[in-house]
Amino acid sequence: MGNQQQRFLRCTVSLFFVVFVLLSGVQLGAQQQPGSGTPVVNEAGSSRSTPAARFAERAERLVQVAPVDKGQWGLLVVDGSTGEALYEKNADKYFVPASNMKLLTTALALDKLGADYRFRTTLETNGKLQPDGKLIGDLVLVGRGDPNLSNRKFPFDTKEEFEGPPERVLAEMADAVAARGVKEISGDIVGDDSYFPRERYPDGWEIDDMVWEYGAAISAIVLDDNTATLVLTPGDRIGEGVQAEMQPPTEEFSVKSAVLTIGAKEKGDLRLTREPGSNNVVVSGTLAAKSEPRKLVLAIQEPAQHAAALLARLLAARGVKCDGKVRAQHDPDPAEATRTVLAEHLSIRLGDSIKLVNKISQNLHTEVLLRVAARQEGRWSDPEELQKFARTFYDKVGIVSDDVVQTDGSGLSRHDLVTPRALVAVLEYAQKQPWFGEYYASLPVAGIDGTLDQRMKDPAITGRIHAKTGSVSHVRTLSGYAETAGGRQLIFSFLSNNQVGKNHEVHEALDNLCLAMMEEFDEKEGSQQVKK
Numbered sequence: 307m308g309n310q311q312q313r314f315l316r317c318t319v320s321l322f323f324v325v326f327v328l329l330s331g332v333q334l335g336a337q338q339q340p341g342s343g344t345p346v347v348n349e350a351g352s353s354r355s356t357p358a359a360r361f362a363e364r365a366e367r368l369v370q371v372a373p374v375d376k377g378q379w380g381l382l383v384v385d386g387s388t389g390e391a392l393y394e395k396n397a398d399k400y401f402v403p404a405s406n407m408k409l410l411t412t413a414l415a416l417d418k419l420g421a422d423y424r425f426r427t428t429l430e431t432n433g434k435l436q437p438d439g440k441l442i443g444d445l446v447l448v449g450r451g452d453p454n455l456s457n458r459k460f461p462f463d464t465k466e467e468f469e470g471p472p473e474r475v476l477a478e479m480a481d482a483v484a485a486r487g488v489k490e491i492s493g494d495i496v497g498d499d500s501y502f503p504r505e506r507y508p509d510g511w512e513i514d515d516m517v518w519e520y521g522a523a524i525s526a527i528v529l530d531d532n533t534a535t536l537v538l539t540p541g542d543r544i545g546e547g548v549q550a551e552m553q554p555p556t557e558e559f560s561v562k563s564a565v566l567t568i569g570a571k572e573k574g575d576l577r578l579t580r581e582p583g584s585n586n587v588v589v590s591g592t593l594a595a596k597s598e599p600r601k602l603v604l605a606i607q608e609p610a611q612h613a614a615a616l617l618a619r620l621l622a623a624r625g626v627k628c629d630g631k632v633r634a635q636h637d638p639d640p641a642e643a644t645r646t647v648l649a650e651h652l653s654i655r656l657g658d659s660i661k662l663v664n665k666i667s668q669n670l671h672t673e674v675l676l677r678v679a680a681r682q683e684g685r686w687s688d689p690e691e692l693q694k695f696a697r698t699f700y701d702k703v704g705i706v707s708d709d710v711v712q713t714d715g716s717g718l719s720r721h722d723l724v725t726p727r728a729l730v731a732v733l734e735y736a737q738k739q740p741w742f743g744e745y746y747a748s749l750p751v752a753g754i755d756g757t758l759d760q761r762m763k764d765p766a767i768t769g770r771i772h773a774k775t776g777s778v779s780h781v782r783t784l785s786g787y788a789e790t791a792g793g794r795q796l797i798f799s800f801l802s803n804n805q806v807g808k809n810h811e812v813h814e815a816l817d818n819l820c821l822a823m824m825e826e827f828d829e830k831e832g833s834q835q836v837k838k
Contacts, residue, residue: 357827357829360826361827362393364818365381365393368815368819369802373811374811374812376804376807377780377804378401378802379801380396380397381395381726382397382798382799383796383797383827384734385795386787386794386797393823397726397727397730398727399725401723401725401726401801401802402722403717403801404777404781404782404783405716405718405775406724406729406775406799407776408664409664409733409774409786410700410710411716412672412745413735413745414676414679414699415676415679416745418682420741421744423656424652424656425452425652426652427450427479428448428648428651429479429649431444431445432444432446432639435486439490440490441490443493444496445483445628446639447613447614448501449498449610450526451501451502451528451677452653453531453663453668453670453675454653455529456468456530457472458662460658460662461661462658464754465755466666472530472553473530473616475651476617477620480620482649482650483626484625486648489627491621491626491630494628494633496614496634496635497613497634498610498635499525499526499634500636500637501526502524502525503687504636506523507524509713510714511718511719512720520718522609522669523606523608525610526674526677527609528670529606529613533605533606534554534558534559534603534604535601535602536550536553537601538565538593538599539551540565540593540600541595542595543567544568544569545566546566547563547567548566548593550563550565550589554616557612557615562587563590565589566592567592567594567595568592568593569595570596572592574591574592574594576590576600577591583607587604589602608634610634611633611634615632618632657743660744660748661747662748665750665755667775669716669718672716673716676692677715679695680692680695696710696712697710700728705732706725706727706728709725710724717778720778726785729801730799733799734797737797746787749773749774750774751769751771752768752820753767753768754768761813762817762820766791767821767824770788771787773798777809780806783800785798785801788820791824792828796824
């Protein structure tokens, strides 16, 4: 072999070696990137033989199928007993959490207040009751954040149940005032929600949210979820107008109905508009003749004023005359400590209240819980100070600084950001706390109740996932606990953003990720049950 041929061969071999090393380095680098979704290769054999690799392969197939492949995905699965990360993809990236934010807020509330905490609502006066039954002074309804001044039945089982009129609790308090001998009130009837600084709508809530029940205004007075129901009853004949009625009657709404009755077999269509800050509601469209009344649940914009007005009507129905006006009070009264309590209502336990919050994903209740927890340390001056209070809890949990960017408690804000790792951290923290039983029981159960009652009906997974759903425009999330058929405990967070497909398409991807997780990580023997 000549010198030229030898040099050519050496160059060829060297080039092959360099290319081999570079390719190997790329492959090894990919295996060592936690956020890539590629598991680390076990030296004992192929990565395809490991549960993590098999899950990774299935997960990538699920999130890379149109249309869900257009969105962004963050996935994290850890062993519930050891905390070992089993799989992760973009686990340290920001995602809009939607109602997965409630996992953080309800844990914070339980940690700060305790599962046995009860809310106290009172009717108080700054005056004196005369022997003839005349109350010289104001009658003040003082709210302290009880989210269940309503007709809900507790404990919550698998669905919401109601008993009596929506104003039942307030009616019972009016009964108590009348029973004290009050026949006339010389002053005003006041709705006092000054327990919280006034901030009805957090940053990041949208205009459309404020019309409907899920975007009801935040207040320390929560009467029937701060909603009223517009009932539309169609006529019997085509062309007849549709009757519109607010239940309960309220000055908050002035309804103009342009809805007409159409044929009994035709499909109705409704449109409702309400400008922000306006009492005028315009509803138009059609309803089928002789069909069931249509109920639209609308958000109250001034909860304290609304509650005071309803209290005045309830008292009048009991023969109690009011000489003054109906008004709201949003700032603390310096003379509050000298008031006399005429009636009192104590709420259900916080643990029972939180079960409702997470099962049905109740936004207003979650916002109230955050504020009541913060109120134990005094009033805050602005939303930023409220966020700092939450930050102290996240530090306690061990969540990395800035892994949670929070502007509300419920996740309705589109400005909230969290990482999958932050959500898993709070789920891990919760299972070590004395209140974990209430927290775990509050989460929807796959295929059985809450917001998961119609999902994950596969027998292999039904009843084995306890997780919080999340949904706002272009966002679908699911985080919680799983128990495999073999008894292994898993904690997971699956977050998806920037989705434009139909809801069921993203839900199917999330549900199939859960199924793959349950099947592929069901290998560990002798794992202990997570305490419940």
